[in-house]
Amino acid sequence: MPPAPSSLIVIPRWLILMGLLTALGPLAIDMYLPAFPAIAQGLGTTPGHVERTLASYLFGLAMAQLFYGPFADRYGRKKPLIAGVFIFIVASMGCAFTGDIEHLTWWRIAQAFGGAAGIVIPRAVIRDNFDTRDASKALSILMLVMGVTPILAPILGGQVLAFGNWRGIFVIMAACGAALLAGVVLTMKETLHPERVIPLGLDIIGRNYLALLRHKRFMCYTLAGGFGSAGMFAYIAGSPRVFIEVFDVDPQHFGLLFAVNAAALIVAAQVSARLLNRHTPQALLKKAQISLVTMTLAALALTLAGAITLLLLMLCLAGFMASQGFVNPNAAALALSEQGKRLGVASALMGTLQMLCGASAGLAISIWQTSSALPLTSMLAACACLSWLFGRLALKAT
Template sequence: MKYTTKQQLNYTLVLGLLASLGPLCTDLYLPALPELANELQTTTASAQLSLTAGLIGLGFGQLIFGTLSDKLGRMRPLLVSLVVLMAASIWCALAPNIGQLIAARVLQGMAGAGGAVLSRAIARDLYSGHELTRFFGLLMLVNGLAPIFAPVLGGVMLTLMDWRGIFFVLAIISTLLLVLSRLRLNETLPPERRNQGGIISMIKSIGSLFGQRQFMGFCLAQGFVGAGMFAYIGASPFVLQDIYQLSPQMFSLCFAVNGIGLVIAAQTSTRLSLRYGELQVLKFGLGIAGCASLLLLLASALHAPLVVLLVALFFSVIVMGIVAPNASSLAMQNQGNNAGSASALIGVSMFSLGAISVPLTGLKGTSSLSMALTILGCYTLAILCFTLLTKKDPVGKALV
């Protein structure tokens, strides 16, 4: 099916908004974490567990909705995920204690995963090759607005409401996206292309991906870089607000600057991939990740001034904009009808690894050093997985 330019713009906007559900679920309430911990009379580590719970849900929810979409089509799982997201957000807002909040966050993350995984799967239904890379870049442009504005909006909202109000806003956003998806999106996976098997067949389709070295190399490279970014997301509110005494609004501003850098990096890398190939740009991004995380560790260990730490942190964060579009495109190139499962596994790797990296930053008390060590460890593993699993990859050579 051919789409007009107007339809493509509509799809880019709506899919970008759907993909932004993950960052919204994690970033919108970040400035409220210290307040949340105080009101619920819990520890910093327990408050961070609410973020970890959301990441776990985001990871495994993609596995559920991605595989279901290969069998049922894209639209039905998408609409169900948005309804559940609305209900889970209301539960978060009404949670009386940290235990219920953590449980609600798992469900919220699982539901929010539907938008993330299905936006990639729908893009794969529509595009391939460099067009797919360019579309992923456009998705990241729209999607990148969420992490830029979410903490800023969250900081502003805290001047008008408490942390519970933020979750009510998420419920409203999910309702609006439900209406927008129903009106603007069409089914992109016709019945004849769907997985006709049962649950066993769906599990096998995911299992087969683990045997594809090139896919796993790109998947884990993106996953570990994403885990490093989530370590930053989970630790930075406490590092910058509690240790460096920034206000929620100033923290939100710092977060926004990094988000703008990430979007610019994503758009630049997409253009560079057309000239040099996705593989070379991905290597470049991983190289920056290694160098920037080392500088961040040095700045933290030497107790450098805040401005030095922020510069190192900026470059450590924007590498996600270089790695994600190119790694996703390379991983998805040959998946075809298996796009939902492949997209799900990419999401599972990133969010499940992120769920591990976030609490690692607070094992002995959250600090700039613990944050830097975790980010460096994640980026090092990303480079190792890419190097070991994609070596002598014929698909990669063809893209150079």
């Protein structure tokens, strides 16, 4: 087992591998976004049908996590991870060589079932090796990877389109999966202690999930992070229309604005990791959620008053994303802190609930169409307030 240092100044190689595995699922979300028109043309379908392949992927990513948790608690972390990455590779190649939109949709669901392993299992591995404080630091490092991926993936996808076609994007996804699979097989050590193995059975799985659903602190911390993540999904879904249509931002400059807010998330997550040397995760979470609510309510108030400008919106969004850089890793570490004997199941349920929160927020903002920033700022404020509420309930239950 890797050592558990009190400060993650030197990032161990196994943690870098976990970070890259965590990026695999988001890579499959963002890398093919620039190719939507090309896919629609190539498969002779409508843009709406192509957009549904993204929704199918998100749904598959949410539900698949429930399966990996029990298997990771029974067979260890390494074997299910190998199986998941292998499924991702095969499904990516299936996407690359599909001949119609129906098969692409099914291959995307299969791809999600593979990529979900990279979301569930790295969190469990981190908690296998670190206590709550150092787990928060490690999860902040994962936030760095998660923040960089949405910036680089669409750029990479656009470059692939410049030199080839959309099928090459999925081939590159498969190649990334193959490289990570080699890393897991050759370098990863099993971190699940034999005494923590949980037998695999429907009754046992059901009892574990039911116990987690009844565990107040776990659920509240999970939903505190989940509604924070839901705000991020609302931002991802709603910001293109707000920036481009409401504030007349050139589509070529949209990526720059998106990168600024992603940078706020990345920097804040790393600051959070450093502050954990002097502060508890609970203290950082409490202050960050106050900031989360303040920034989003300010954006909503400015929108309702008709005083919102692009600059003011960007300041509020950057504040929201920076706050989320503190909320997400600390809420996740606190949610898993008491689940040592069922970390796989706990990580799976946490990921599923957070993904469902995010997908619901994204769907809601896509349905609410107006000629202003109101849907975006309203959804951000609602998600932030719910995150604050569940965070307070979790802290009171401690």
